[in-house]
Amino acid sequence: MLYREAGDFSTTYRQDSQTFPIKFDRWRNYVVLFVAICVIPFLVNDYWVNSIFLPFLIYAIAAIGLNILVGYCGQVSLGTGGFMAVGAYSCYKLMTSFPEVSMFIHVILAGAITAAVGVLFGLPSLRIKGFYLAVATLAAQFFLVWMFNRVSWFYNYSASGQINAPERDTFGILITGPSTEAWATYLFCLIFTIGSAVIARNLTRGSLGRQWMAIRDMDIAAEIIGVNPLKAKLTAFAVSSFFVGISGALFFSVYLGAVEVGEAFGIQKSFLVLFMIIIGGLGSIFGSFAGAAFLVLLPVVLKVIGVDFLGWPTDIVAHVNLVIVGGLIIVFLIAEPHGLAQLWRVAKEKLRLWPFPH
Amino acid sequence: MKLKVTTLALTALMAAGPVMADLVFPSMSYRTGPFAAGGIPFADGYADYFTLLNERDGGIGGEKISVPECETGYNTEKGVECYESLKALKPLVLQPLSTGITYQIIPKSIVDDIPVHTMGYGRTSAKNGAVFSHTFNYPANYWDGASGVVNYLLEINGGDISGKKLALVYHNSAYGKEPIRTLEALSAKHGFELMLLPVDSPGQEQKSQWLQIRRDKPDYVTMWGWGVMNQVAIQEAANIRFPMENFIGVWWAGAQHDVLPAGEAANGYKAITFHAVGKDYPVFADIQKYVVDAGKAAGAGDQIGTVLYNRGVYAAMLAAEAAKDAQAANGVTAITGAMMRDAMENLNITEERMTALGMPNFGPAFQVSCENHGGSGLVGVAQWDAAAQEWSLVSEFKQSDQDVIAPLIEEDSAAFAAENNITPQCN
Numbered sequence: 001m002l003y004r005e006a007g008d009f010s011t012t013y014r015q016d017s018q019t020f021p022i023k024f025d026r027w028r029n030y031v032v033l034f035v036a037i038c039v040i041p042f043l044v045n046d047y048w049v050n051s052i053f054l055p056f057l058i059y060a061i062a063a064i065g066l067n068i069l070v071g072y073c074g075q076v077s078l079g080t081g082g083f084m085a086v087g088a089y090s091c092y093k094l095m096t097s098f099p100e101v102s103m104f105i106h107v108i109l110a111g112a113i114t115a116a117v118g119v120l121f122g123l124p125s126l127r128i129k130g131f132y133l134a135v136a137t138l139a140a141q142f143f144l145v146w147m148f149n150r151v152s153w154f155y156n157y158s159a160s161g162q163i164n165a166p167e168r169d170t171f172g173i174l175i176t177g178p179s180t181e182a183w184a185t186y187l188f189c190l191i192f193t194i195g196s197a198v199i200a201r202n203l204t205r206g207s208l209g210r211q212w213m214a215i216r217d218m219d220i221a222a223e224i225i226g227v228n229p230l231k232a233k234l235t236a237f238a239v240s241s242f243f244v245g246i247s248g249a250l251f252f253s254v255y256l257g258a259v260e261v262g263e264a265f266g267i268q269k270s271f272l273v274l275f276m277i278i279i280g281g282l283g284s285i286f287g288s289f290a291g292a293a294f295l296v297l298l299p300v301v302l303k304v305i306g307v308d309f310l311g312w313p314t315d316i317v318a319h320v321n322l323v324i325v326g327g328l329i330i331v332f333l334i335a336e337p338h339g340l341a342q343l344w345r346v347a348k349e350k351l352r353l354w355p356f357p358h
Numbered sequence: 359m360k361l362k363v364t365t366l367a368l369t370a371l372m373a374a375g376p377v378m379a380d381l382v383f384p385s386m387s388y389r390t391g392p393f394a395a396g397g398i399p400f401a402d403g404y405a406d407y408f409t410l411l412n413e414r415d416g417g418i419g420g421e422k423i424s425v426p427e428c429e430t431g432y433n434t435e436k437g438v439e440c441y442e443s444l445k446a447l448k449p450l451v452l453q454p455l456s457t458g459i460t461y462q463i464i465p466k467s468i469v470d471d472i473p474v475h476t477m478g479y480g481r482t483s484a485k486n487g488a489v490f491s492h493t494f495n496y497p498a499n500y501w502d503g504a505s506g507v508v509n510y511l512l513e514i515n516g517g518d519i520s521g522k523k524l525a526l527v528y529h530n531s532a533y534g535k536e537p538i539r540t541l542e543a544l545s546a547k548h549g550f551e552l553m554l555l556p557v558d559s560p561g562q563e564q565k566s567q568w569l570q571i572r573r574d575k576p577d578y579v580t581m582w583g584w585g586v587m588n589q590v591a592i593q594e595a596a597n598i599r600f601p602m603e604n605f606i607g608v609w610w611a612g613a614q615h616d617v618l619p620a621g622e623a624a625n626g627y628k629a630i631t632f633h634a635v636g637k638d639y640p641v642f643a644d645i646q647k648y649v650v651d652a653g654k655a656a657g658a659g660d661q662i663g664t665v666l667y668n669r670g671v672y673a674a675m676l677a678a679e680a681a682k683d684a685q686a687a688n689g690v691t692a693i694t695g696a697m698m699r700d701a702m703e704n705l706n707i708t709e710e711r712m713t714a715l716g717m718p719n720f721g722p723a724f725q726v727s728c729e730n731h732g733g734s735g736l737v738g739v740a741q742w743d744a745a746a747q748e749w750s751l752v753s754e755f756k757q758s759d760q761d762v763i764a765p766l767i768e769e770d771s772a773a774f775a776a777e778n779n780i781t782p783q784c785n
Contacts, residue, residue, distance in 0.1 A: 046442055046445065047442040047443060047445070047446060050438055050439070050441075050442045051438065051439040051442050051443065055435065096777075149530060149556075158773070159482075159483075159535065159536065159538070159539045159770055160457070160461070160481070160532035160533075160535050160536050161531075161532055161535045162458075162461045162532045164461065164465070164774075164777060166777045166778060167778065167779065177465065177778070178465035178466040178468060178469040178470075179469050255438070256434060256435070256438065256462060257462055257465065257466070258434075258458075258461040258462040258464075258465075259434075260434075260458050260461075260531055260532045262530055262531055262558060262559055263433075263434060263458055263531060263559065264434060264435075266559075300439060303429075303439075307427075307428075307429075308443075313389075313427075314387065314389060314427045314428065314429035315389030315390055315394075315398075315429060317429065318389070318390040318429045318431060319390060
């Protein structure tokens with residue numbers, strides 16, 4: 001009923017391999033984009049942007065980045081927090097060194113720097129696999145956080161080791177600092193999120209993505225059929241770190257405004273993003289969004305319901321929150337180990353046949 | 359079902375509605391996480407004092423007070439959410455009780471015209487009100503604290519500590535790093551050797567730091583710790599038999615729950631403080647009568663007189679006094695954040711005023727001005743008596759070394775002004 005596929009024929013290979021082959025899906029996608037770009041900016045206030053949209057968009061970019069590495073290329077990484085820190089600190093150094101340059105360029109450059117660092121820490125992946133690689137990336141996580149704590153050049157020798165985002169703009173519109181407009185920061189992050197999703201989608205269904213997936217599924221077989229593991233693994237690290245770096249830069253400059261590396265980019269951040277892609281669905285762009293939405297929105301929703309509507313004590317709500325989020329993670333993983341994305345795929349299959357499943 | 363939820367939401371909304379019109383003093387608390395041990399008594403004290411004003415005096419100037427609470431968990435991301443949701447309630451003053459969150463809301467509070475009171479924490483250079491127009495850190499700040507520790511060491515060593523070795527065990531965060539600069543300047547001035555030992559958050563793992571202390575044998579150890587870190591550090595110090603009387607914590611590492619787990623071994627541990635300790639104040643009898651016995655206490659009611667509960671009461675008292683001043687200065691009872699800011703900048707806390715409130719000698723007398731948002735900077739030292747289970751002052755409140763601190767504040771606030779294009783001004 002929802003999916004009317006009658007008359008929806010693909011006559012070319014191009015039509016057949018598009019991201020949304022079903023017309024209804026395609027239109028839904030356009031509607032979501034239209035609402036996100038043209039409607040929401042006029043409706044949002046500071047609360048909606050800073051508590052819901054910015055964390056969602058930024059974590060979605062990080063989840064896309066990690067999903068490329070873990071979900072598509074099969075290289076388990078626990079260094080996401082550290083790589084986000086690289087993005088944040090390179091963005092900070094660029095912002096303070098070149099104040100007149102547009103924020104767009106700073107963020108993209110921060111992503112590029114993180115990509116280089118990611119390749120460096122990806123080198124061990126050629127020799128070690130699985131859990132051992134996870135431990136190696138864990139070392140990257142701790143090393144990077146330690147370095148940003150220790151070397152005061154990175155935080156411009158400030159007394160407390162905090163980095164603060166000064167006011168910077170792009171095309172004359174303030175993007176960072178306290179006086180920003182809600183719609184400006186929202187749109188700025190939205191552009192990066194949409195861009196990341198489109199790039200990631202097209203990379204993963206192209207030849208590069210197929211190489212990654214071949215390595216993930218069986219690296220020896222992939223090597224035999226001519227996939228270069230060095231190139232495949234390092235490109236996965238580079239592309240993944242690029243997105244993670246962008247998210248780190250946005251996380252610091254647009255969202256939080258002031259960051260302290262141990263607190264903002266510690267090991268718990270690595271786990272949070274990893275949980276996002278596990279819950280959302282490994283190897284799925286939609287899953288990255290779903291996972292980010294799940295882990296960002298749920299605590300806020302529970303807090304609003306518990307504290308603001310029901311008037312419960314804040315500590316009870318905070319504890320209940322942990323219980324519910326933890327419980328839901330377990331339920332989801334038992335009910336659908338392939339994550340929310342698979343749940344959505346199954347639901348879609350059902351909806352395509354509904355109400356006449358036979 | 360849907361209708362039910364909507365009705366439920368609507369009734370809840372209506373029930374929550376009337377709160378908006380009051381004087382709003384939000385409490386950005388943390389009752390969960392590794393820092394809850396300190397967050398709970400502070401939040402209870404803060405809420406109980408305002409409940410007392412509501413119950414005994416009918417609010418401030420006839421206006422009822424509401425204290426909406428928002429759980430930050432000492433986490434900056436939740437702090438952002440709290441700031442944004444509290445902003446909508448038109449708060450009079452924010453007390454984030456976290457240096458990390460303070461750093462984040464300092465620039466925003468200027469734009470949103472909400473004063474921030476960071477009592478004994480936050481960004482030290484906010485003392486310079488010409489740059490930090492909306493941030494107040496009276497009556498004392500970290501650099502006063504660092505100087506207070508050194509002053510105390512000078513006092514017990516007859517004025518000469520050259521050649522001594524002082525170790526700083528600190529929470530490896532903005533909070534813990536804050537005193538380093540002052541201690542470095544003071545070590546150059548007084549000729550003592552400074553040893554820096556960072557402890558990563560939350561601070562349950564400190565074995566290596568204390569091994570290093572055992573090996574290098576510093577004469578004194580001072581600590582910038584918070585939450586679980588304090589208990590662990592005191593236990594570790596006891597384990598290596600470090601003499602407790604040579605171990606001095608900052609005011610955030612000097613509460614009952616920090617020393618009690620170590621039991622007898624914690625006897626003699628010292629901590630600096632900027633307000634009085636104990637429960638022998640008339641105000642606590644009132645809190646007992648109007649709040650605890652009436653069943654309106656924020657917590658279990660058993661925290662009265664503990665260090666951090668007192669600090670919460672003290673913070674609430676300073677906020678309430680500024681609100682009274684704002685009402686008097688503007689001739690209206692429903693004051694705004696801007697009026698509150700002006701009143702805080704002209705706040706004058708005298709002995710008579712504290713006595714009238716039932717808190718004689720509870721804190722130092724001080725006068726805030728635009729040039730000085732930090733108050734007097736008087737620091738005392740308290741010592742723990744494990745047998746009697748109480749803190750007692752061993753050194754009276756003394757002035758910190760402003761010759762060293764003032765230039766550092768000037769330098770750091772100038773850096774903030776340059777970063778954010780602020781022209782320092784006092785009108």
